[in-house]
Amino acid sequence: MSAETTPIAQSARRGRLPVWSQHLIVFVAFITVWELAVRNEWVSRLILPSPFDVMFAWWDLAIVKALIWKHFFVTLVEVLAGFALGASFGLAIAILSAMNKTFRRLISPYMVALQVTPRIAVAPIIVAWLGFNMEPKIAIAAIICFFPIFINSLTGLLQADDERLEMFESMRASQWQIFRHLQLPGAMPVIMAGFKTGISLALIGAIVGEFVSASVGIGVLIQRFSFQLLLPEAFACLIMLTVMGLLLYGAATFADRRVVFWRSDDLVTKSARRLRAKHAALLKGRAD
């Protein structure tokens, strides 16, 4: 089976370097070319700071002055709260739409309207409504991540195959039971994919909100440093956003794998082993 031969094993067999070292070489080369480009003034230092400038700026902001963390966590909280809100609404409306045809028909034009309107454009309006604190950023993040979560969840909930539905009907299952035992778990792979898209969009939403108006947040820092032409600092903040994005996406991927455990040979084997052990313990307890 091809899944059993890891990329590392494959490259070793062909007498090549392991994959991680290939990545390292590309990364070092990239940084070197960047550094050389700035040092030899192929690009002006004012436009592109050198990687070392960025590193020092980051060190100053994160360790010496330690002022970046407050902004980092404000942005992170905005993203998480916005995602929680957008995901709850997206999932709830998808469930209602899946359960009720009339509701689905009535709501679909508004969903299409929401989809075709550039949602970033509502940012100033939201700020006008909710002021300058975290609330408008949370709301914008929620609005931006709502749609893919809604549409994925609805697609997933409606895709149950006819034979499984007939099987449930022949067992006289109620609509709630069909939802609970068939539609929802069956939709989980697609719903989780929606969550993965949604969490990255929530980050965009929070930053857009901060650009429109804010006093705290990584978006604010980037804007402030850019206006002051402190580009190393601006780049350092940008890297913090990359880190945040990776953390969020990593968490969503981890949750996806766990929730949809039945798609992975590994996790299914583990789960089966756990059930077997539990059953064996139960039998043993009864025998004692």
Place this chain on the structure above:
Amino acid sequence: MNQVTTLSSQADALECVTAEGTGKVFPGPVVALEDASFHVKRGEFVSLIGPSGCGKSTLLRLISGLIKPTAGRLEVFGTLVSGPRAEIGMMFQKPTLLDWKSVFDNVLLPITLAQTVTKADRKRAMDLIHLVGLKGFEFSYPRQLSGGMQQRVALARLLNTGAELLLLDEPFGALDEFTRERLNLELLRIQSDLNATILFVTHNIQEAVFLADRVFVMTPRPGRLAATVDVPLPRPRAIEMTKSPEYNDLVFNIRDTLGGFI
């Protein structure tokens, strides 16, 4: 269920399925089944055979109560079929297992849907898993099983519904010849153990004759019941029987009946 037995009179006690001029027209209009009249006795094994579009799946769904007839009468255990019932169970060509549940939980599903699961229910689910030959796989997931094993799980789940009338729609049609033969033999063993009534859809003539007490031969456009053929071969049936002239005569007889329509 009690209600059903009290309603059926003493004379009908042996009667399981009764169809009188039963028909189904789908909007279009497409005549899926026309004027089917027949009786199936309790404990009988009936094969439904015919080419695609002959209405055999439609007939099965009518009996299961999943769809309603547009003409004629259809009774099961002496009462008109008006919807799915506890004493009628159905199995499909695909295993239709829930990938996120273990074999044990899949087999337990009919109970989970009907009531609170008791210790006795768990014991019975375990016994059924062993009955279909899946000892050691109780806590595996569908992903870890072969197609044949998945159908065994589906069969155990069907038996766990407690249904007395089992409707099987090409249950082993997607499996390889060897697995299919073995599962057919086990189905016969289980049927004689439980004394269930079985309606078995297939498009394999040999299989239909091998399993059944009677074969319903169906023909397409419009779907209708063309002939019923008795299979007076002794039980229990073994693979050797397929060499006997009686068996082969029946197979050729049915092929001739179908011949004009394929």
